[in-house]
Amino acid sequence: xxxxxxxxxxxxxxxxxxxxxxxxxxxxxxxxxxxxxxxxxxxxxxxxxxxxxxxxxxxxxxxxxxxxxxxxxxxxxxxxxxxxxxxxxxxxxxxxxxxxxxxxxxxxxxxxxxxxxxxxxxxxxxxxxxxxxxxxxxxxxxxxxxxxxxxxxxxxxxxxxxxxxxxxxxxxxxxxxxxxxxxxxxxxxxxxxxxxxxxxxxxxxxxxxxxxxxxxxxxxxxxxxxxxxxxxxxxxxxxxxxxxxxxxxxxxxxxxxxxxxxxxxxxxxxxxxxxxxxxxxxxxxxxxxxxxxxxxxxxxxxxxxxxxxxxxxxxxxxxxxxxxxxxxxxxxxxxxxxxxxxxxxxxxxxxxxxxxxxxxxxxxxxxxxxxxxxxxxxxxxxxxxxxxxxxxxxxxxxxxxxxxxxxxxxxxxxxxxxxxxxxxxxxxx
Ligand SMILES: Cc1ncc(COP(=O)(O)O)c(C=O)c1O
Numbered sequence: 001x002x003x004x005x006x007x008x009x010x011x012x013x014x015x016x017x018x019x020x021x022x023x024x025x026x027x028x029x030x031x032x033x034x035x036x037x038x039x040x041x042x043x044x045x046x047x048x049x050x051x052x053x054x055x056x057x058x059x060x061x062x063x064x065x066x067x068x069x070x071x072x073x074x075x076x077x078x079x080x081x082x083x084x085x086x087x088x089x090x091x092x093x094x095x096x097x098x099x100x101x102x103x104x105x106x107x108x109x110x111x112x113x114x115x116x117x118x119x120x121x122x123x124x125x126x127x128x129x130x131x132x133x134x135x136x137x138x139x140x141x142x143x144x145x146x147x148x149x150x151x152x153x154x155x156x157x158x159x160x161x162x163x164x165x166x167x168x169x170x171x172x173x174x175x176x177x178x179x180x181x182x183x184x185x186x187x188x189x190x191x192x193x194x195x196x197x198x199x200x201x202x203x204x205x206x207x208x209x210x211x212x213x214x215x216x217x218x219x220x221x222x223x224x225x226x227x228x229x230x231x232x233x234x235x236x237x238x239x240x241x242x243x244x245x246x247x248x249x250x251x252x253x254x255x256x257x258x259x260x261x262x263x264x265x266x267x268x269x270x271x272x273x274x275x276x277x278x279x280x281x282x283x284x285x286x287x288x289x290x291x292x293x294x295x296x297x298x299x300x301x302x303x304x305x306x307x308x309x310x311x312x313x314x315x316x317x318x319x320x321x322x323x324x325x326x327x328x329x330x331x332x333x334x335x336x337x338x339x340x341x342x343x344x345x346x347x348x349x350x351x352x353x354x355x356x357x358x359x360x361x362x363x364x365x366x367x368x369x370x371x372x373x374x375x376x377x378x379x380x381x382x383x384x385x386x387x388x389x390x391x392x393x394x395x396x397x398x399x400x401x402x403x404x405x406x407x408x409x410x411x412x413x414x415x416x417x418x419x420x421x422x423x424x425x426x427x428x429x
Contacts, residue, residue, distance in 0.1 A: 220361020
């Protein structure tokens with residue numbers, strides 16, 4: 001039996017209530033807003049779903065099976081690629097089973113119901129009203145980025161990115177023979193902010209596109225409305241197309257609140273937002289994503305390139321996305337679980353008294369760990385983390401020069417695995 005109680009109360013009380021209910025032998029989890037999930041059946045509980053160990057080893061999983069090779073290590077425990085270790089929502093798994101049972105996997109079109117699931121999600125999660133006609137689709141957000149770069153700039157054009165950032169941003173720009181115009185984020189004690197003056201100087205130099213990461217991978221930052229407005233204003237002044245990658249926008253931890261760039265279209269509509277259910281619901285291998293723009297010309301030119309490139313839809317990806325967007329309970333429980341993981345990282349680092357910096361992420365399931373206080377070279381740091389601790393986390397330099405001394409750790413993993421990773425990591429310093 002499972003039921004949900006809605007509490008109109010503050011977080012501290014949530015914790016107390018949870019502790020009390022757990023003390024009574026009732027398994028429960030809590031959302032970061034108002035819902036408390038309770039279950040008298042541990043197996044059925046959404047929270048216990050995240051404690052479950054599901055091995056993908058030997059399934060050609062990039063995260064599991066390529067970790068040693070990609071990070072040049074041996075027997076590493078993978079916490080690198082941004083895939084969660086959690087099972088998908090039951091709704092998604094059942095939909096995949098049903099689809100597999102069809103036994104024929106032919107071409108599938110994007111139905112009204114597919115578009116409507118995105119429209120509903122935006123209304124429900126972001127209080128934004130969009131229309132079917134505002135939506136474009138792609139085979140992954142990176143695919144959409146590549147398509148947009150090709151359609152809306154030409155070789156030699158400048159594209160602004162803000163490092164440290166998800167590395168395909170600058171990789172795609174370079175591989176398409178455009179020029180990376182980096183506006184490095186300012187950092188102080190692990191807290192990041194935007195250098196607007198430098199951003200404007202890059203804009204003035206003739207940049208054509210700006211790729212924003214919002215929330216920002218790898219630093220886990222949620223951009224404030226005021227910051228977004230300043231960026232939009234500068235893009236408007238210099239007529240720079242703004243691409244806002246919002247793939248992590250569902251995974252926000254209270255008290256932070258996500259601000260989409262989309263509403264700024266009212267003021268400047270040379271703008272597109274990219275998103276998908278892939279990160280939140282762990283369906284990244286199905287490569288189904290979408291974008292939202294109120295600009296008809298952007299949509300039309302995007303679709304023209306998509307046709308030129310012969311892009312198609314993925315039957316499983318379509319069904320999984322629709323099922324994911326029916327899985328709000330899962331999302332509430334997931335946020336709560338991940339917040340608990342952040343607490344664990346924070347507590348273990350503090351208790352260790354090691355000079356390792358950790359600023360709690362406001363979003364994403366990525367921790368940006370700061371090892372600069374240890375004064376170790378990149379080589380020595382790697383020898384400790386990959387060589388000695390055997391933890392497969394990503395060196396920060398991969399996200400831009402300013403990432404030196406940092407490592408990015410994916411903490412979307414069962415709590416006991418995370419505790420093991422953290423204790424092995426801390427033990428080598
Ligand atoms: C900011 C950002 N954008 C895009 C992606 C990848 O999206 P996709 O797999 O849909 O191409 C990731 C994956 O980690 C990401 O962090």
